[in-house]
Amino acid sequence: MIKIHDLNAYYDDFHVLKNVSLEVGKGEVAVMLGPNGHGKSTVLKSICGLVEKVTGNITWSGEEIIGLGAEKLVNKGITYIAENRELFPEMTVMENLKLGAYSQSARPHEKENLEKVFSLFPRLADRRKQLASTMSGGEARMLAIARGLMSNADFLAIDEPSLGLQPNLRDEVARIIKEINTQGMTVLVVEQNIPQITELADKLYVLEEGKISFEGSREEALGDDHLKEIFLGM
Numbered sequence: 001m002i003k004i005h006d007l008n009a010y011y012d013d014f015h016v017l018k019n020v021s022l023e024v025g026k027g028e029v030a031v032m033l034g035p036n037g038h039g040k041s042t043v044l045k046s047i048c049g050l051v052e053k054v055t056g057n058i059t060w061s062g063e064e065i066i067g068l069g070a071e072k073l074v075n076k077g078i079t080y081i082a083e084n085r086e087l088f089p090e091m092t093v094m095e096n097l098k099l100g101a102y103s104q105s106a107r108p109h110e111k112e113n114l115e116k117v118f119s120l121f122p123r124l125a126d127r128r129k130q131l132a133s134t135m136s137g138g139e140a141r142m143l144a145i146a147r148g149l150m151s152n153a154d155f156l157a158i159d160e161p162s163l164g165l166q167p168n169l170r171d172e173v174a175r176i177i178k179e180i181n182t183q184g185m186t187v188l189v190v191e192q193n194i195p196q197i198t199e200l201a202d203k204l205y206v207l208e209e210g211k212i213s214f215e216g217s218r219e220e221a222l223g224d225d226h227l228k229e230i231f232l233g234m
């Protein structure tokens with residue numbers, strides 16, 4: 001379980017997150033919604049050791065992990081999948097995937113994770129020799145998610161997977177998140193353009209102005225007209 005208590009995050013003097021507390025139970029999917037620029041990515045990055053100035057507590061399976069840094073956290077099974085893909089364009093699909101398994105904890109599992117990834121994303125298996133730079137936007141997005149899975153993670157923080165995706169591929173992203181969750185992955189995802197993802201959420205959080213303004217089930221969120229209209233698009 002990931003448990004965040006009173007997280008504050010800063011970029012220099014800019015105080016982005018203000019006493020954020022949330023938890024994602026083992027094997028659960030939590031979805032974070034909220035307006036642009038209010039700090040959703042910063043929550044994910046703070047968990048994954050990618051924000052320098054943070055205070056508060058973040059525990060993973062009971063162990064304090066705040067401030068450990070991204071490399072140590074990847075070895076503990078905590079992986080961030082960025083919204084801006086961050087692929088290596090001049091490398092093939094296969095090379096990009098193998099780089100996802102660079103960490104000490106992932107290396108011994110490279111073969112089995114590759115098989116898992118290719119069964120989830122058959123299209124990547126067909127294109128394993130293709131350069132990442134020549135993939136369509138949707139394929140590149142899938143590759144970014146697949147590369148995250150190569151890290152042998154137990155917890156994935158996924159940032160806006162729908163960004164730049166056509167509607168049919170959004171269904172595909174929802175299917176994949178459901179599938180990896182069924183296999184036991186704990187997921188915190190920032191996403192409000194794929195209704196199927198909010199449907200599979202065990203819990204929704206809304207982040208506004210760096211603070212959690214709502215926490216509850218999708219049914220509870222649907223009971224609130226403001227949330228329903230603004231964040232659930234209904």
Ligand SMILES: Nc1ncnc2c1ncn2[C@@H]1O[C@H](COP(=O)(O)OP(=O)(O)OP(=O)(O)O)[C@@H](O)[C@H]1O
Nearest residue numbers: 011012014016034035036037038039040041042043
């Ligand atoms: N590396 C950085 N240095 C300085 N300011 C930053 C940095 N990253 C983000 N910010 C600022 O922090 C605030 C929160 O950004 P963040 O990306 O967490 O928001 P968000 O809710 O995820 O937005 P979006 O939905 O647009 O991705 C924004 O004002 C942003 O400009």
